[in-house]
Amino acid sequence: MSTPAWLGSLVVIFTLQLGACSGLQLESSPIRSVPLSGAWAIDTEASDDVNTAMRLHTQRGDDRLSARAEIQRIRRGSGLAFVVYDFQVLEAQRITIELSQDSMGVKHEPGVYRDVSWGKRERGIWEVQAGWEEDVLVVASKTNDIDVVERYRLLAPNRLQVTLDIRADGNKRQIQRYFRRQD
Numbered sequence: 001m002s003t004p005a006w007l008g009s010l011v012v013i014f015t016l017q018l019g020a021c022s023g024l025q026l027e028s029s030p031i032r033s034v035p036l037s038g039a040w041a042i043d044t045e046a047s048d049d050v051n052t053a054m055r056l057h058t059q060r061g062d063d064r065l066s067a068r069a070e071i072q073r074i075r076r077g078s079g080l081a082f083v084v085y086d087f088q089v090l091e092a093q094r095i096t097i098e099l100s101q102d103s104m105g106v107k108h109e110p111g112v113y114r115d116v117s118w119g120k121r122e123r124g125i126w127e128v129q130a131g132w133e134e135d136v137l138v139v140a141s142k143t144n145d146i147d148v149v150e151r152y153r154l155l156a157p158n159r160l161q162v163t164l165d166i167r168a169d170g171n172k173r174q175i176q177r178y179f180r181r182q183d
Helices: 005-020 050-054 067-076 077-084
Strands: 038-042 094-099 103-109 113-115 119-123 126-133 136-143 146-156 159-168 171-182
Touching: 050 067, 050 171, 077 146, 094 171, 103 159, 119 159
Parallel strands: none
Antiparallel strands: 038 094, 038 171, 094 103, 103 113, 119 126, 126 136, 136 146, 146 159, 159 171
16 A cells, blocks of 8 residues: 555645754764864955845845834844844954863954853853864854854864854845954
8 A cells, every 4th residue: 555645745845843942962072073162263255245144135035024024023122133243253353262171262353251151051042052072162052033053163273264154134145254363
């Protein structure tokens, strides 16, 4: 007896929903030693221009907000502007990372010091999940209609890539910042 087509579709939909609900599967340690600790200076030429990347699109297209959605966004305040304010790695010219077995501290210049512990925590209005995907440090933050996933990847002993995947205001952005290790 063959399985009805609708049942197969239902199984696929259920499987996709389970995957979406499971979230990130982060570990408490990397697969090998990752020397992120130290002082890092921005590589402006290699990094994305944050102001351009965070600007709302004005051209017509699939990602354009409807008039109603735009009015709601304005009433709530800009989620993209909020992300730039709260995630200071976007504007930092220099960062100093302190890495331990269960957390990471980052001093942003200009900006403030931020401490992130592995696992799931609440930080102000944010639900934060932090840990390792192999040898990439991941910090996923979520609040009302805003998701930000930061990935700290060591490309070479003296080169750090910080990628931010941002969803806010009905828009998706990916911003890459590159840093060089300082002595």
